Amino acid sequence: MANLEAHLRVPGPTPLPDPVREAGAWQMVNHRGPEFAALMARVVPALRRGFRTAGDVVLVGTSGTGGLEAAVVNHLSPGDPVLAVTTGAFGDRFAKIASRYGADVTLLEVEWGRAAEPEAVRGALAAMQTAGRSPVAVLLTHNETSTGVTNPIGPLAAVVRATAPAALLLVDAISGLGAVPFDTDGWGLDVVITGSQKSWMVPPGLAMLSVSPRAWAAAERATMPRFYFDLKAHREAAEKGSTPWTPPVSVCFQLDVALGLIEQEGYPAVFARHAACGAATRAGLRSLGFDLFADPAHASDTVTAARVPADLDWKRFSADLRARGLTLAGGQGKLTGQVFRVGHLGYVTVHQILAALEIVEAALAAAGRPVDRGAALVAASRAADRAAAQVAEQATGPTIETTGAAGGTEVQA
Amino acid sequence: MANLEAHLRVPGPTPLPDPVREAGAWQMVNHRGPEFAALMARVVPALRRGFRTAGDVVLVGTSGTGGLEAAVVNHLSPGDPVLAVTTGAFGDRFAKIASRYGADVTLLEVEWGRAAEPEAVRGALAAMQTAGRSPVAVLLTHNETSTGVTNPIGPLAAVVRATAPAALLLVDAISGLGAVPFDTDGWGLDVVITGSQKSWMVPPGLAMLSVSPRAWAAAERATMPRFYFDLKAHREAAEKGSTPWTPPVSVCFQLDVALGLIEQEGYPAVFARHAACGAATRAGLRSLGFDLFADPAHASDTVTAARVPADLDWKRFSADLRARGLTLAGGQGKLTGQVFRVGHLGYVTVHQILAALEIVEAALAAAGRPVDRGAALVAASRAADRAAAQVAEQATGPTIETTGAAGGTEVQA
Numbered sequence: 001m002a003n004l005e006a007h008l009r010v011p012g013p014t015p016l017p018d019p020v021r022e023a024g025a026w027q028m029v030n031h032r033g034p035e036f037a038a039l040m041a042r043v044v045p046a047l048r049r050g051f052r053t054a055g056d057v058v059l060v061g062t063s064g065t066g067g068l069e070a071a072v073v074n075h076l077s078p079g080d081p082v083l084a085v086t087t088g089a090f091g092d093r094f095a096k097i098a099s100r101y102g103a104d105v106t107l108l109e110v111e112w113g114r115a116a117e118p119e120a121v122r123g124a125l126a127a128m129q130t131a132g133r134s135p136v137a138v139l140l141t142h143n144e145t146s147t148g149v150t151n152p153i154g155p156l157a158a159v160v161r162a163t164a165p166a167a168l169l170l171v172d173a174i175s176g177l178g179a180v181p182f183d184t185d186g187w188g189l190d191v192v193i194t195g196s197q198k199s200w201m202v203p204p205g206l207a208m209l210s211v212s213p214r215a216w217a218a219a220e221r222a223t224m225p226r227f228y229f230d231l232k233a234h235r236e237a238a239e240k241g242s243t244p245w246t247p248p249v250s251v252c253f254q255l256d257v258a259l260g261l262i263e264q265e266g267y268p269a270v271f272a273r274h275a276a277c278g279a280a281t282r283a284g285l286r287s288l289g290f291d292l293f294a295d296p297a298h299a300s301d302t303v304t305a306a307r308v309p310a311d312l313d314w315k316r317f318s319a320d321l322r323a324r325g326l327t328l329a330g331g332q333g334k335l336t337g338q339v340f341r342v343g344h345l346g347y348v349t350v351h352q353i354l355a356a357l358e359i360v361e362a363a364l365a366a367a368g369r370p371v372d373r374g375a376a377l378v379a380a381s382r383a384a385d386r387a388a389a390q391v392a393e394q395a396t397g398p399t400i401e402t403t404g405a406a407g408g409t410e411v412q413a
Numbered sequence: 414m415a416n417l418e419a420h421l422r423v424p425g426p427t428p429l430p431d432p433v434r435e436a437g438a439w440q441m442v443n444h445r446g447p448e449f450a451a452l453m454a455r456v457v458p459a460l461r462r463g464f465r466t467a468g469d470v471v472l473v474g475t476s477g478t479g480g481l482e483a484a485v486v487n488h489l490s491p492g493d494p495v496l497a498v499t500t501g502a503f504g505d506r507f508a509k510i511a512s513r514y515g516a517d518v519t520l521l522e523v524e525w526g527r528a529a530e531p532e533a534v535r536g537a538l539a540a541m542q543t544a545g546r547s548p549v550a551v552l553l554t555h556n557e558t559s560t561g562v563t564n565p566i567g568p569l570a571a572v573v574r575a576t577a578p579a580a581l582l583l584v585d586a587i588s589g590l591g592a593v594p595f596d597t598d599g600w601g602l603d604v605v606i607t608g609s610q611k612s613w614m615v616p617p618g619l620a621m622l623s624v625s626p627r628a629w630a631a632a633e634r635a636t637m638p639r640f641y642f643d644l645k646a647h648r649e650a651a652e653k654g655s656t657p658w659t660p661p662v663s664v665c666f667q668l669d670v671a672l673g674l675i676e677q678e679g680y681p682a683v684f685a686r687h688a689a690c691g692a693a694t695r696a697g698l699r700s701l702g703f704d705l706f707a708d709p710a711h712a713s714d715t716v717t718a719a720r721v722p723a724d725l726d727w728k729r730f731s732a733d734l735r736a737r738g739l740t741l742a743g744g745q746g747k748l749t750g751q752v753f754r755v756g757h758l759g760y761v762t763v764h765q766i767l768a769a770l771e772i773v774e775a776a777l778a779a780a781g782r783p784v785d786r787g788a789a790l791v792a793a794s795r796a797a798d799r800a801a802a803q804v805a806e807q808a809t810g811p812t813i814e815t816t817g818a819a820g821g822t823e824v825q826a
Contacts (some may be wrong), residue, residue, distance in 0.1 A: 006440065008440075008441055008442065008443060010443050010445075012659060013442075013443075013444065013659065014441065015440060015441055015443040016440060016441055021438045021439070021440060022438050022665050023438075024437035024438045024439075025434045025435050025436075025437045025438035026434070026437075027419065027421075027428060027429060027434060028421055028426040028427065028428055028429055028610075028616060029421065029426075029740075030421060030423050030426075030740050030742070031426065031617070032423075032742070033735075033740060034735075060473060061474070061475060061476055061479070061617070061618060062475060062479070062641065063474055063641075063659045063660070064659065065640070065641055065658040065659075066474070066641040066658065068476070069640050069641045097640045100638055100639070100640050101638045101640075102638065118703075124582075141580030169616070181566040191746070195659070197441075197659060197662075201665040203661060203662050203664075204444070204474070204659040204660060204661050204662055205474060205618045205663070205664060219454050223516045224638075225513055225515065225637075225638065226513070226640075227478070227480045227482050227509070227510045227513050227514075228475060228476075228478055228479040229641075244478075245476040245477070245478040245479065246425065246426065246476045246477065246478075246608070246610055246616050246617040247476070247617060248616060248618035248661055248664060249426055249610075249617055250618070250663065250664070250667075251617050251618060251661060251663070251664070254663075255582055322446075322447075327442075327443050327446060329443070329445070330445075372751075383631060390587040
């Protein structure tokens with residue numbers, strides 16, 4: 001590496017704090033022994049606090065995509081009508097998995113860059129009901145990583161609960177949960193999926209899923225085939241402090257350490273940090289002349305997508321950024337070549353965002369583009385201040401609820 | 414830990430050499446970037462040398478069990494007649510996965526502790542053919558971890574090829590490949606599965622599968638549902654130096670380092686080391702008065718199962734071993750409580766086996782059982798010498814073939 005610093009600013013894997021890195025080097029233990037059972041006894045309750053659920057949380061040795069598959073195959077049967085609300089490449093993937101296993105999927109496709117609207121979901125549900133195809137499940141994406149949009153899961157879930165009370169709510173929260181306020185039980189969500197390499201500051205290798213009592217009941221009836229992803233086998237093994245198949249032990253060590261760091265910081269501070277980093281990123285990129293892709297009202301605090309200017313050779317520019325120590329992500333699916341993405345989730349601070357913006361600014365200047373050197377940093381740091389103040393103000397409002405768990409968790413209405 | 418040393422002698426996860434441990438602490442990289450592509454360009458050819466195949470080898474972020482599922486769902490369709498040859502708990506699991514996805518499974522159940530015999534397989538195939546149910550695939554287990562038996566895959570495969578030439582050979586080589594001679598292409602195997610946490614000296618998290626051209630052709634026709642485990646998606650991503658879903662990046666780092674260590678040692682030396690450790694374990698346990706579970710003609714050089722004496726309280730004894738720094742594995746499935754198992758695969762030396770035997774000896778003496786202190790160590794070290802001499806003698810025979818790859822690979826007929 002030619003640079004002293006490496007800035008990995010993709011929306012996962014995210015950088016690892018040193019204590020998490022170091023736990024990756026620990027010697028193996030028996031995954032059926034007392035050390036691993038003690039780890040599970042720490043990690044599972046900590047995840048319950050992170051998800052805000054009193055229900056089960058299971059660990060599956062897989063990526064986020066495998067977690068989506070687990071959510072589908074455990075709770076649905078071939079032929080089941082399903083409403084898939086998709087706002088980007090990951091919403092499409094969730095729907096595709098359900099189709100692949102034989103669900104009868106109705107797509108509610110939202111224009112990429114926009115959030116799903118509760119009224120549109122209500123309409124889609126009503127249309128399915130009128131057609132005699134009441135949905136068995138609704139698939140939602142919390143944070144759409146391909147577009148940088150955070151969907152309003154609370155209001156969306158409320159509409160589903162009111163319109164189709166029997167439908168299960170399966171929610172891809174892979175790239176948002178742990179970074180922004182989220183309330184699994186308060187919103188009545190049945191299965192929520194996240195991945196270790198996102199807000200949790202851990203290498204990839206683990207999907208974590210919450211499962212509601214309603215979802216467990218559905219699993220008893222669901223006939224899609226499953227073995228590795230059988231969540232019931234995971235629940236049974238977890239009762240003995242283990243997993244049904246050999247888990248990625250070192251990633252579990254790292255998750256244990258990372259959850260300790262997160263609870264030490266406290267979820268309110270974690271959420272405020274992400275709000276500040278998201279605001280700083282957006283303000284900095286706008287100051288540099290980039291058009292942001294997402295509807296500003298639903299801009300994600302974990303990933304920002306910006307349009308690649310027509311006269312910028314992205315391939316060359318991104319290679320120059322890499323040479324300067326900054327790795328960004330390109331566009332996905334139909335946005336390939338059209339947008340680039342900055343990840344700001346997990347182990348991220350405003351200082352790191354300022355460094356990334358400084359590198360982009362320098363690369364733009366080197367490419368001969370008009371740049372007011374330092375202006376993006378001013379814009380970003382001011383936006384971070386404003387976001388932090390706003391969060392602090394919300395935190396003094398009346399809607400706060402704090403649990404007693406290490407560091408406390410908090411939800412903002 | 415009360416002990417200065419920890420001896421993890423279970424059949425996976427295996428201990429990690431220090432360079433492999435340390436690679437687990439490396440900072441994340443973009444799994445779609447040039448660093449990861451460079452890693453894939455080293456790891457995949459190294460695995461090909463380890464498997465002895467010119468075909469494709471794919472990495473899937475899952476456990477060995479997930480690897481078995483991938484082998485089944487990519488190459489079979491519901492209703493396909495399948496012969497599952499099972500010699501223990503893992504053979505049963507492979508068959509169960511095929512049944513779960515709708516294959517029409519015929520079980521050839523071999524008494525636990527014995528190896529599968531080619532003639533029995535020939536008979537089972539012929540019976541299926543006579544019944545008009547020619548098998549689409551035969552499921553074999555190379556090293557049965559639950560019983561400590563290594564099945565003779567070469568002769569078994571030859572019988573399948575001769576009797577049912579169209580049948581795919583799907584082979585669970587999870588706990589043997591990389592530790593004992595194995596010849597994927599020479600034996601005509603279609604899909605071979607192994608796991609990172611076994612002979613490869615890497616934490617769990619990755620299954621590695623070889624796929625023959627015949628198996629790829631079958632995948633085009635196979636209709637069992639798959640998404641995460643879709644091997645074709647893995648092959649396509651591998652062509653771009655990546656994986657279709659986010660891989661367990663730190664485990665990939667560790668596999669890269671471990672393959673380097675293995676090729677530096679050289680497969681002939683690795684095989685000789687496992688032969689010596691297997692012989693030492695068996696001789697030491699016999700010297701301590703234990704009955705070994707496996708047919709001596711097919712005793713595994715990666716795991717040894719021994720019967721728990723009727724008058725030994727295994728639970729208490731194994732807790733005492735743990736207090737002394739030694740972790741062994743109990744019995745699995747119907748052998749729970751009846752056998753214990755010693756893992757000797759991956760990062761293992763004869764010295765480590767001697768240490769483990771010394772701890773067992775001391776614990777037996779402490780339990781008031783008659784022990785000739787040191788006798789097991791004498792027996793073990795002499796057996797290791799004999800095994801090493803035998804391997805060296807074989808290595809001077811005429812059947813050796815060496816490839817030019819780093820360190821060379823070798824097969825012993």
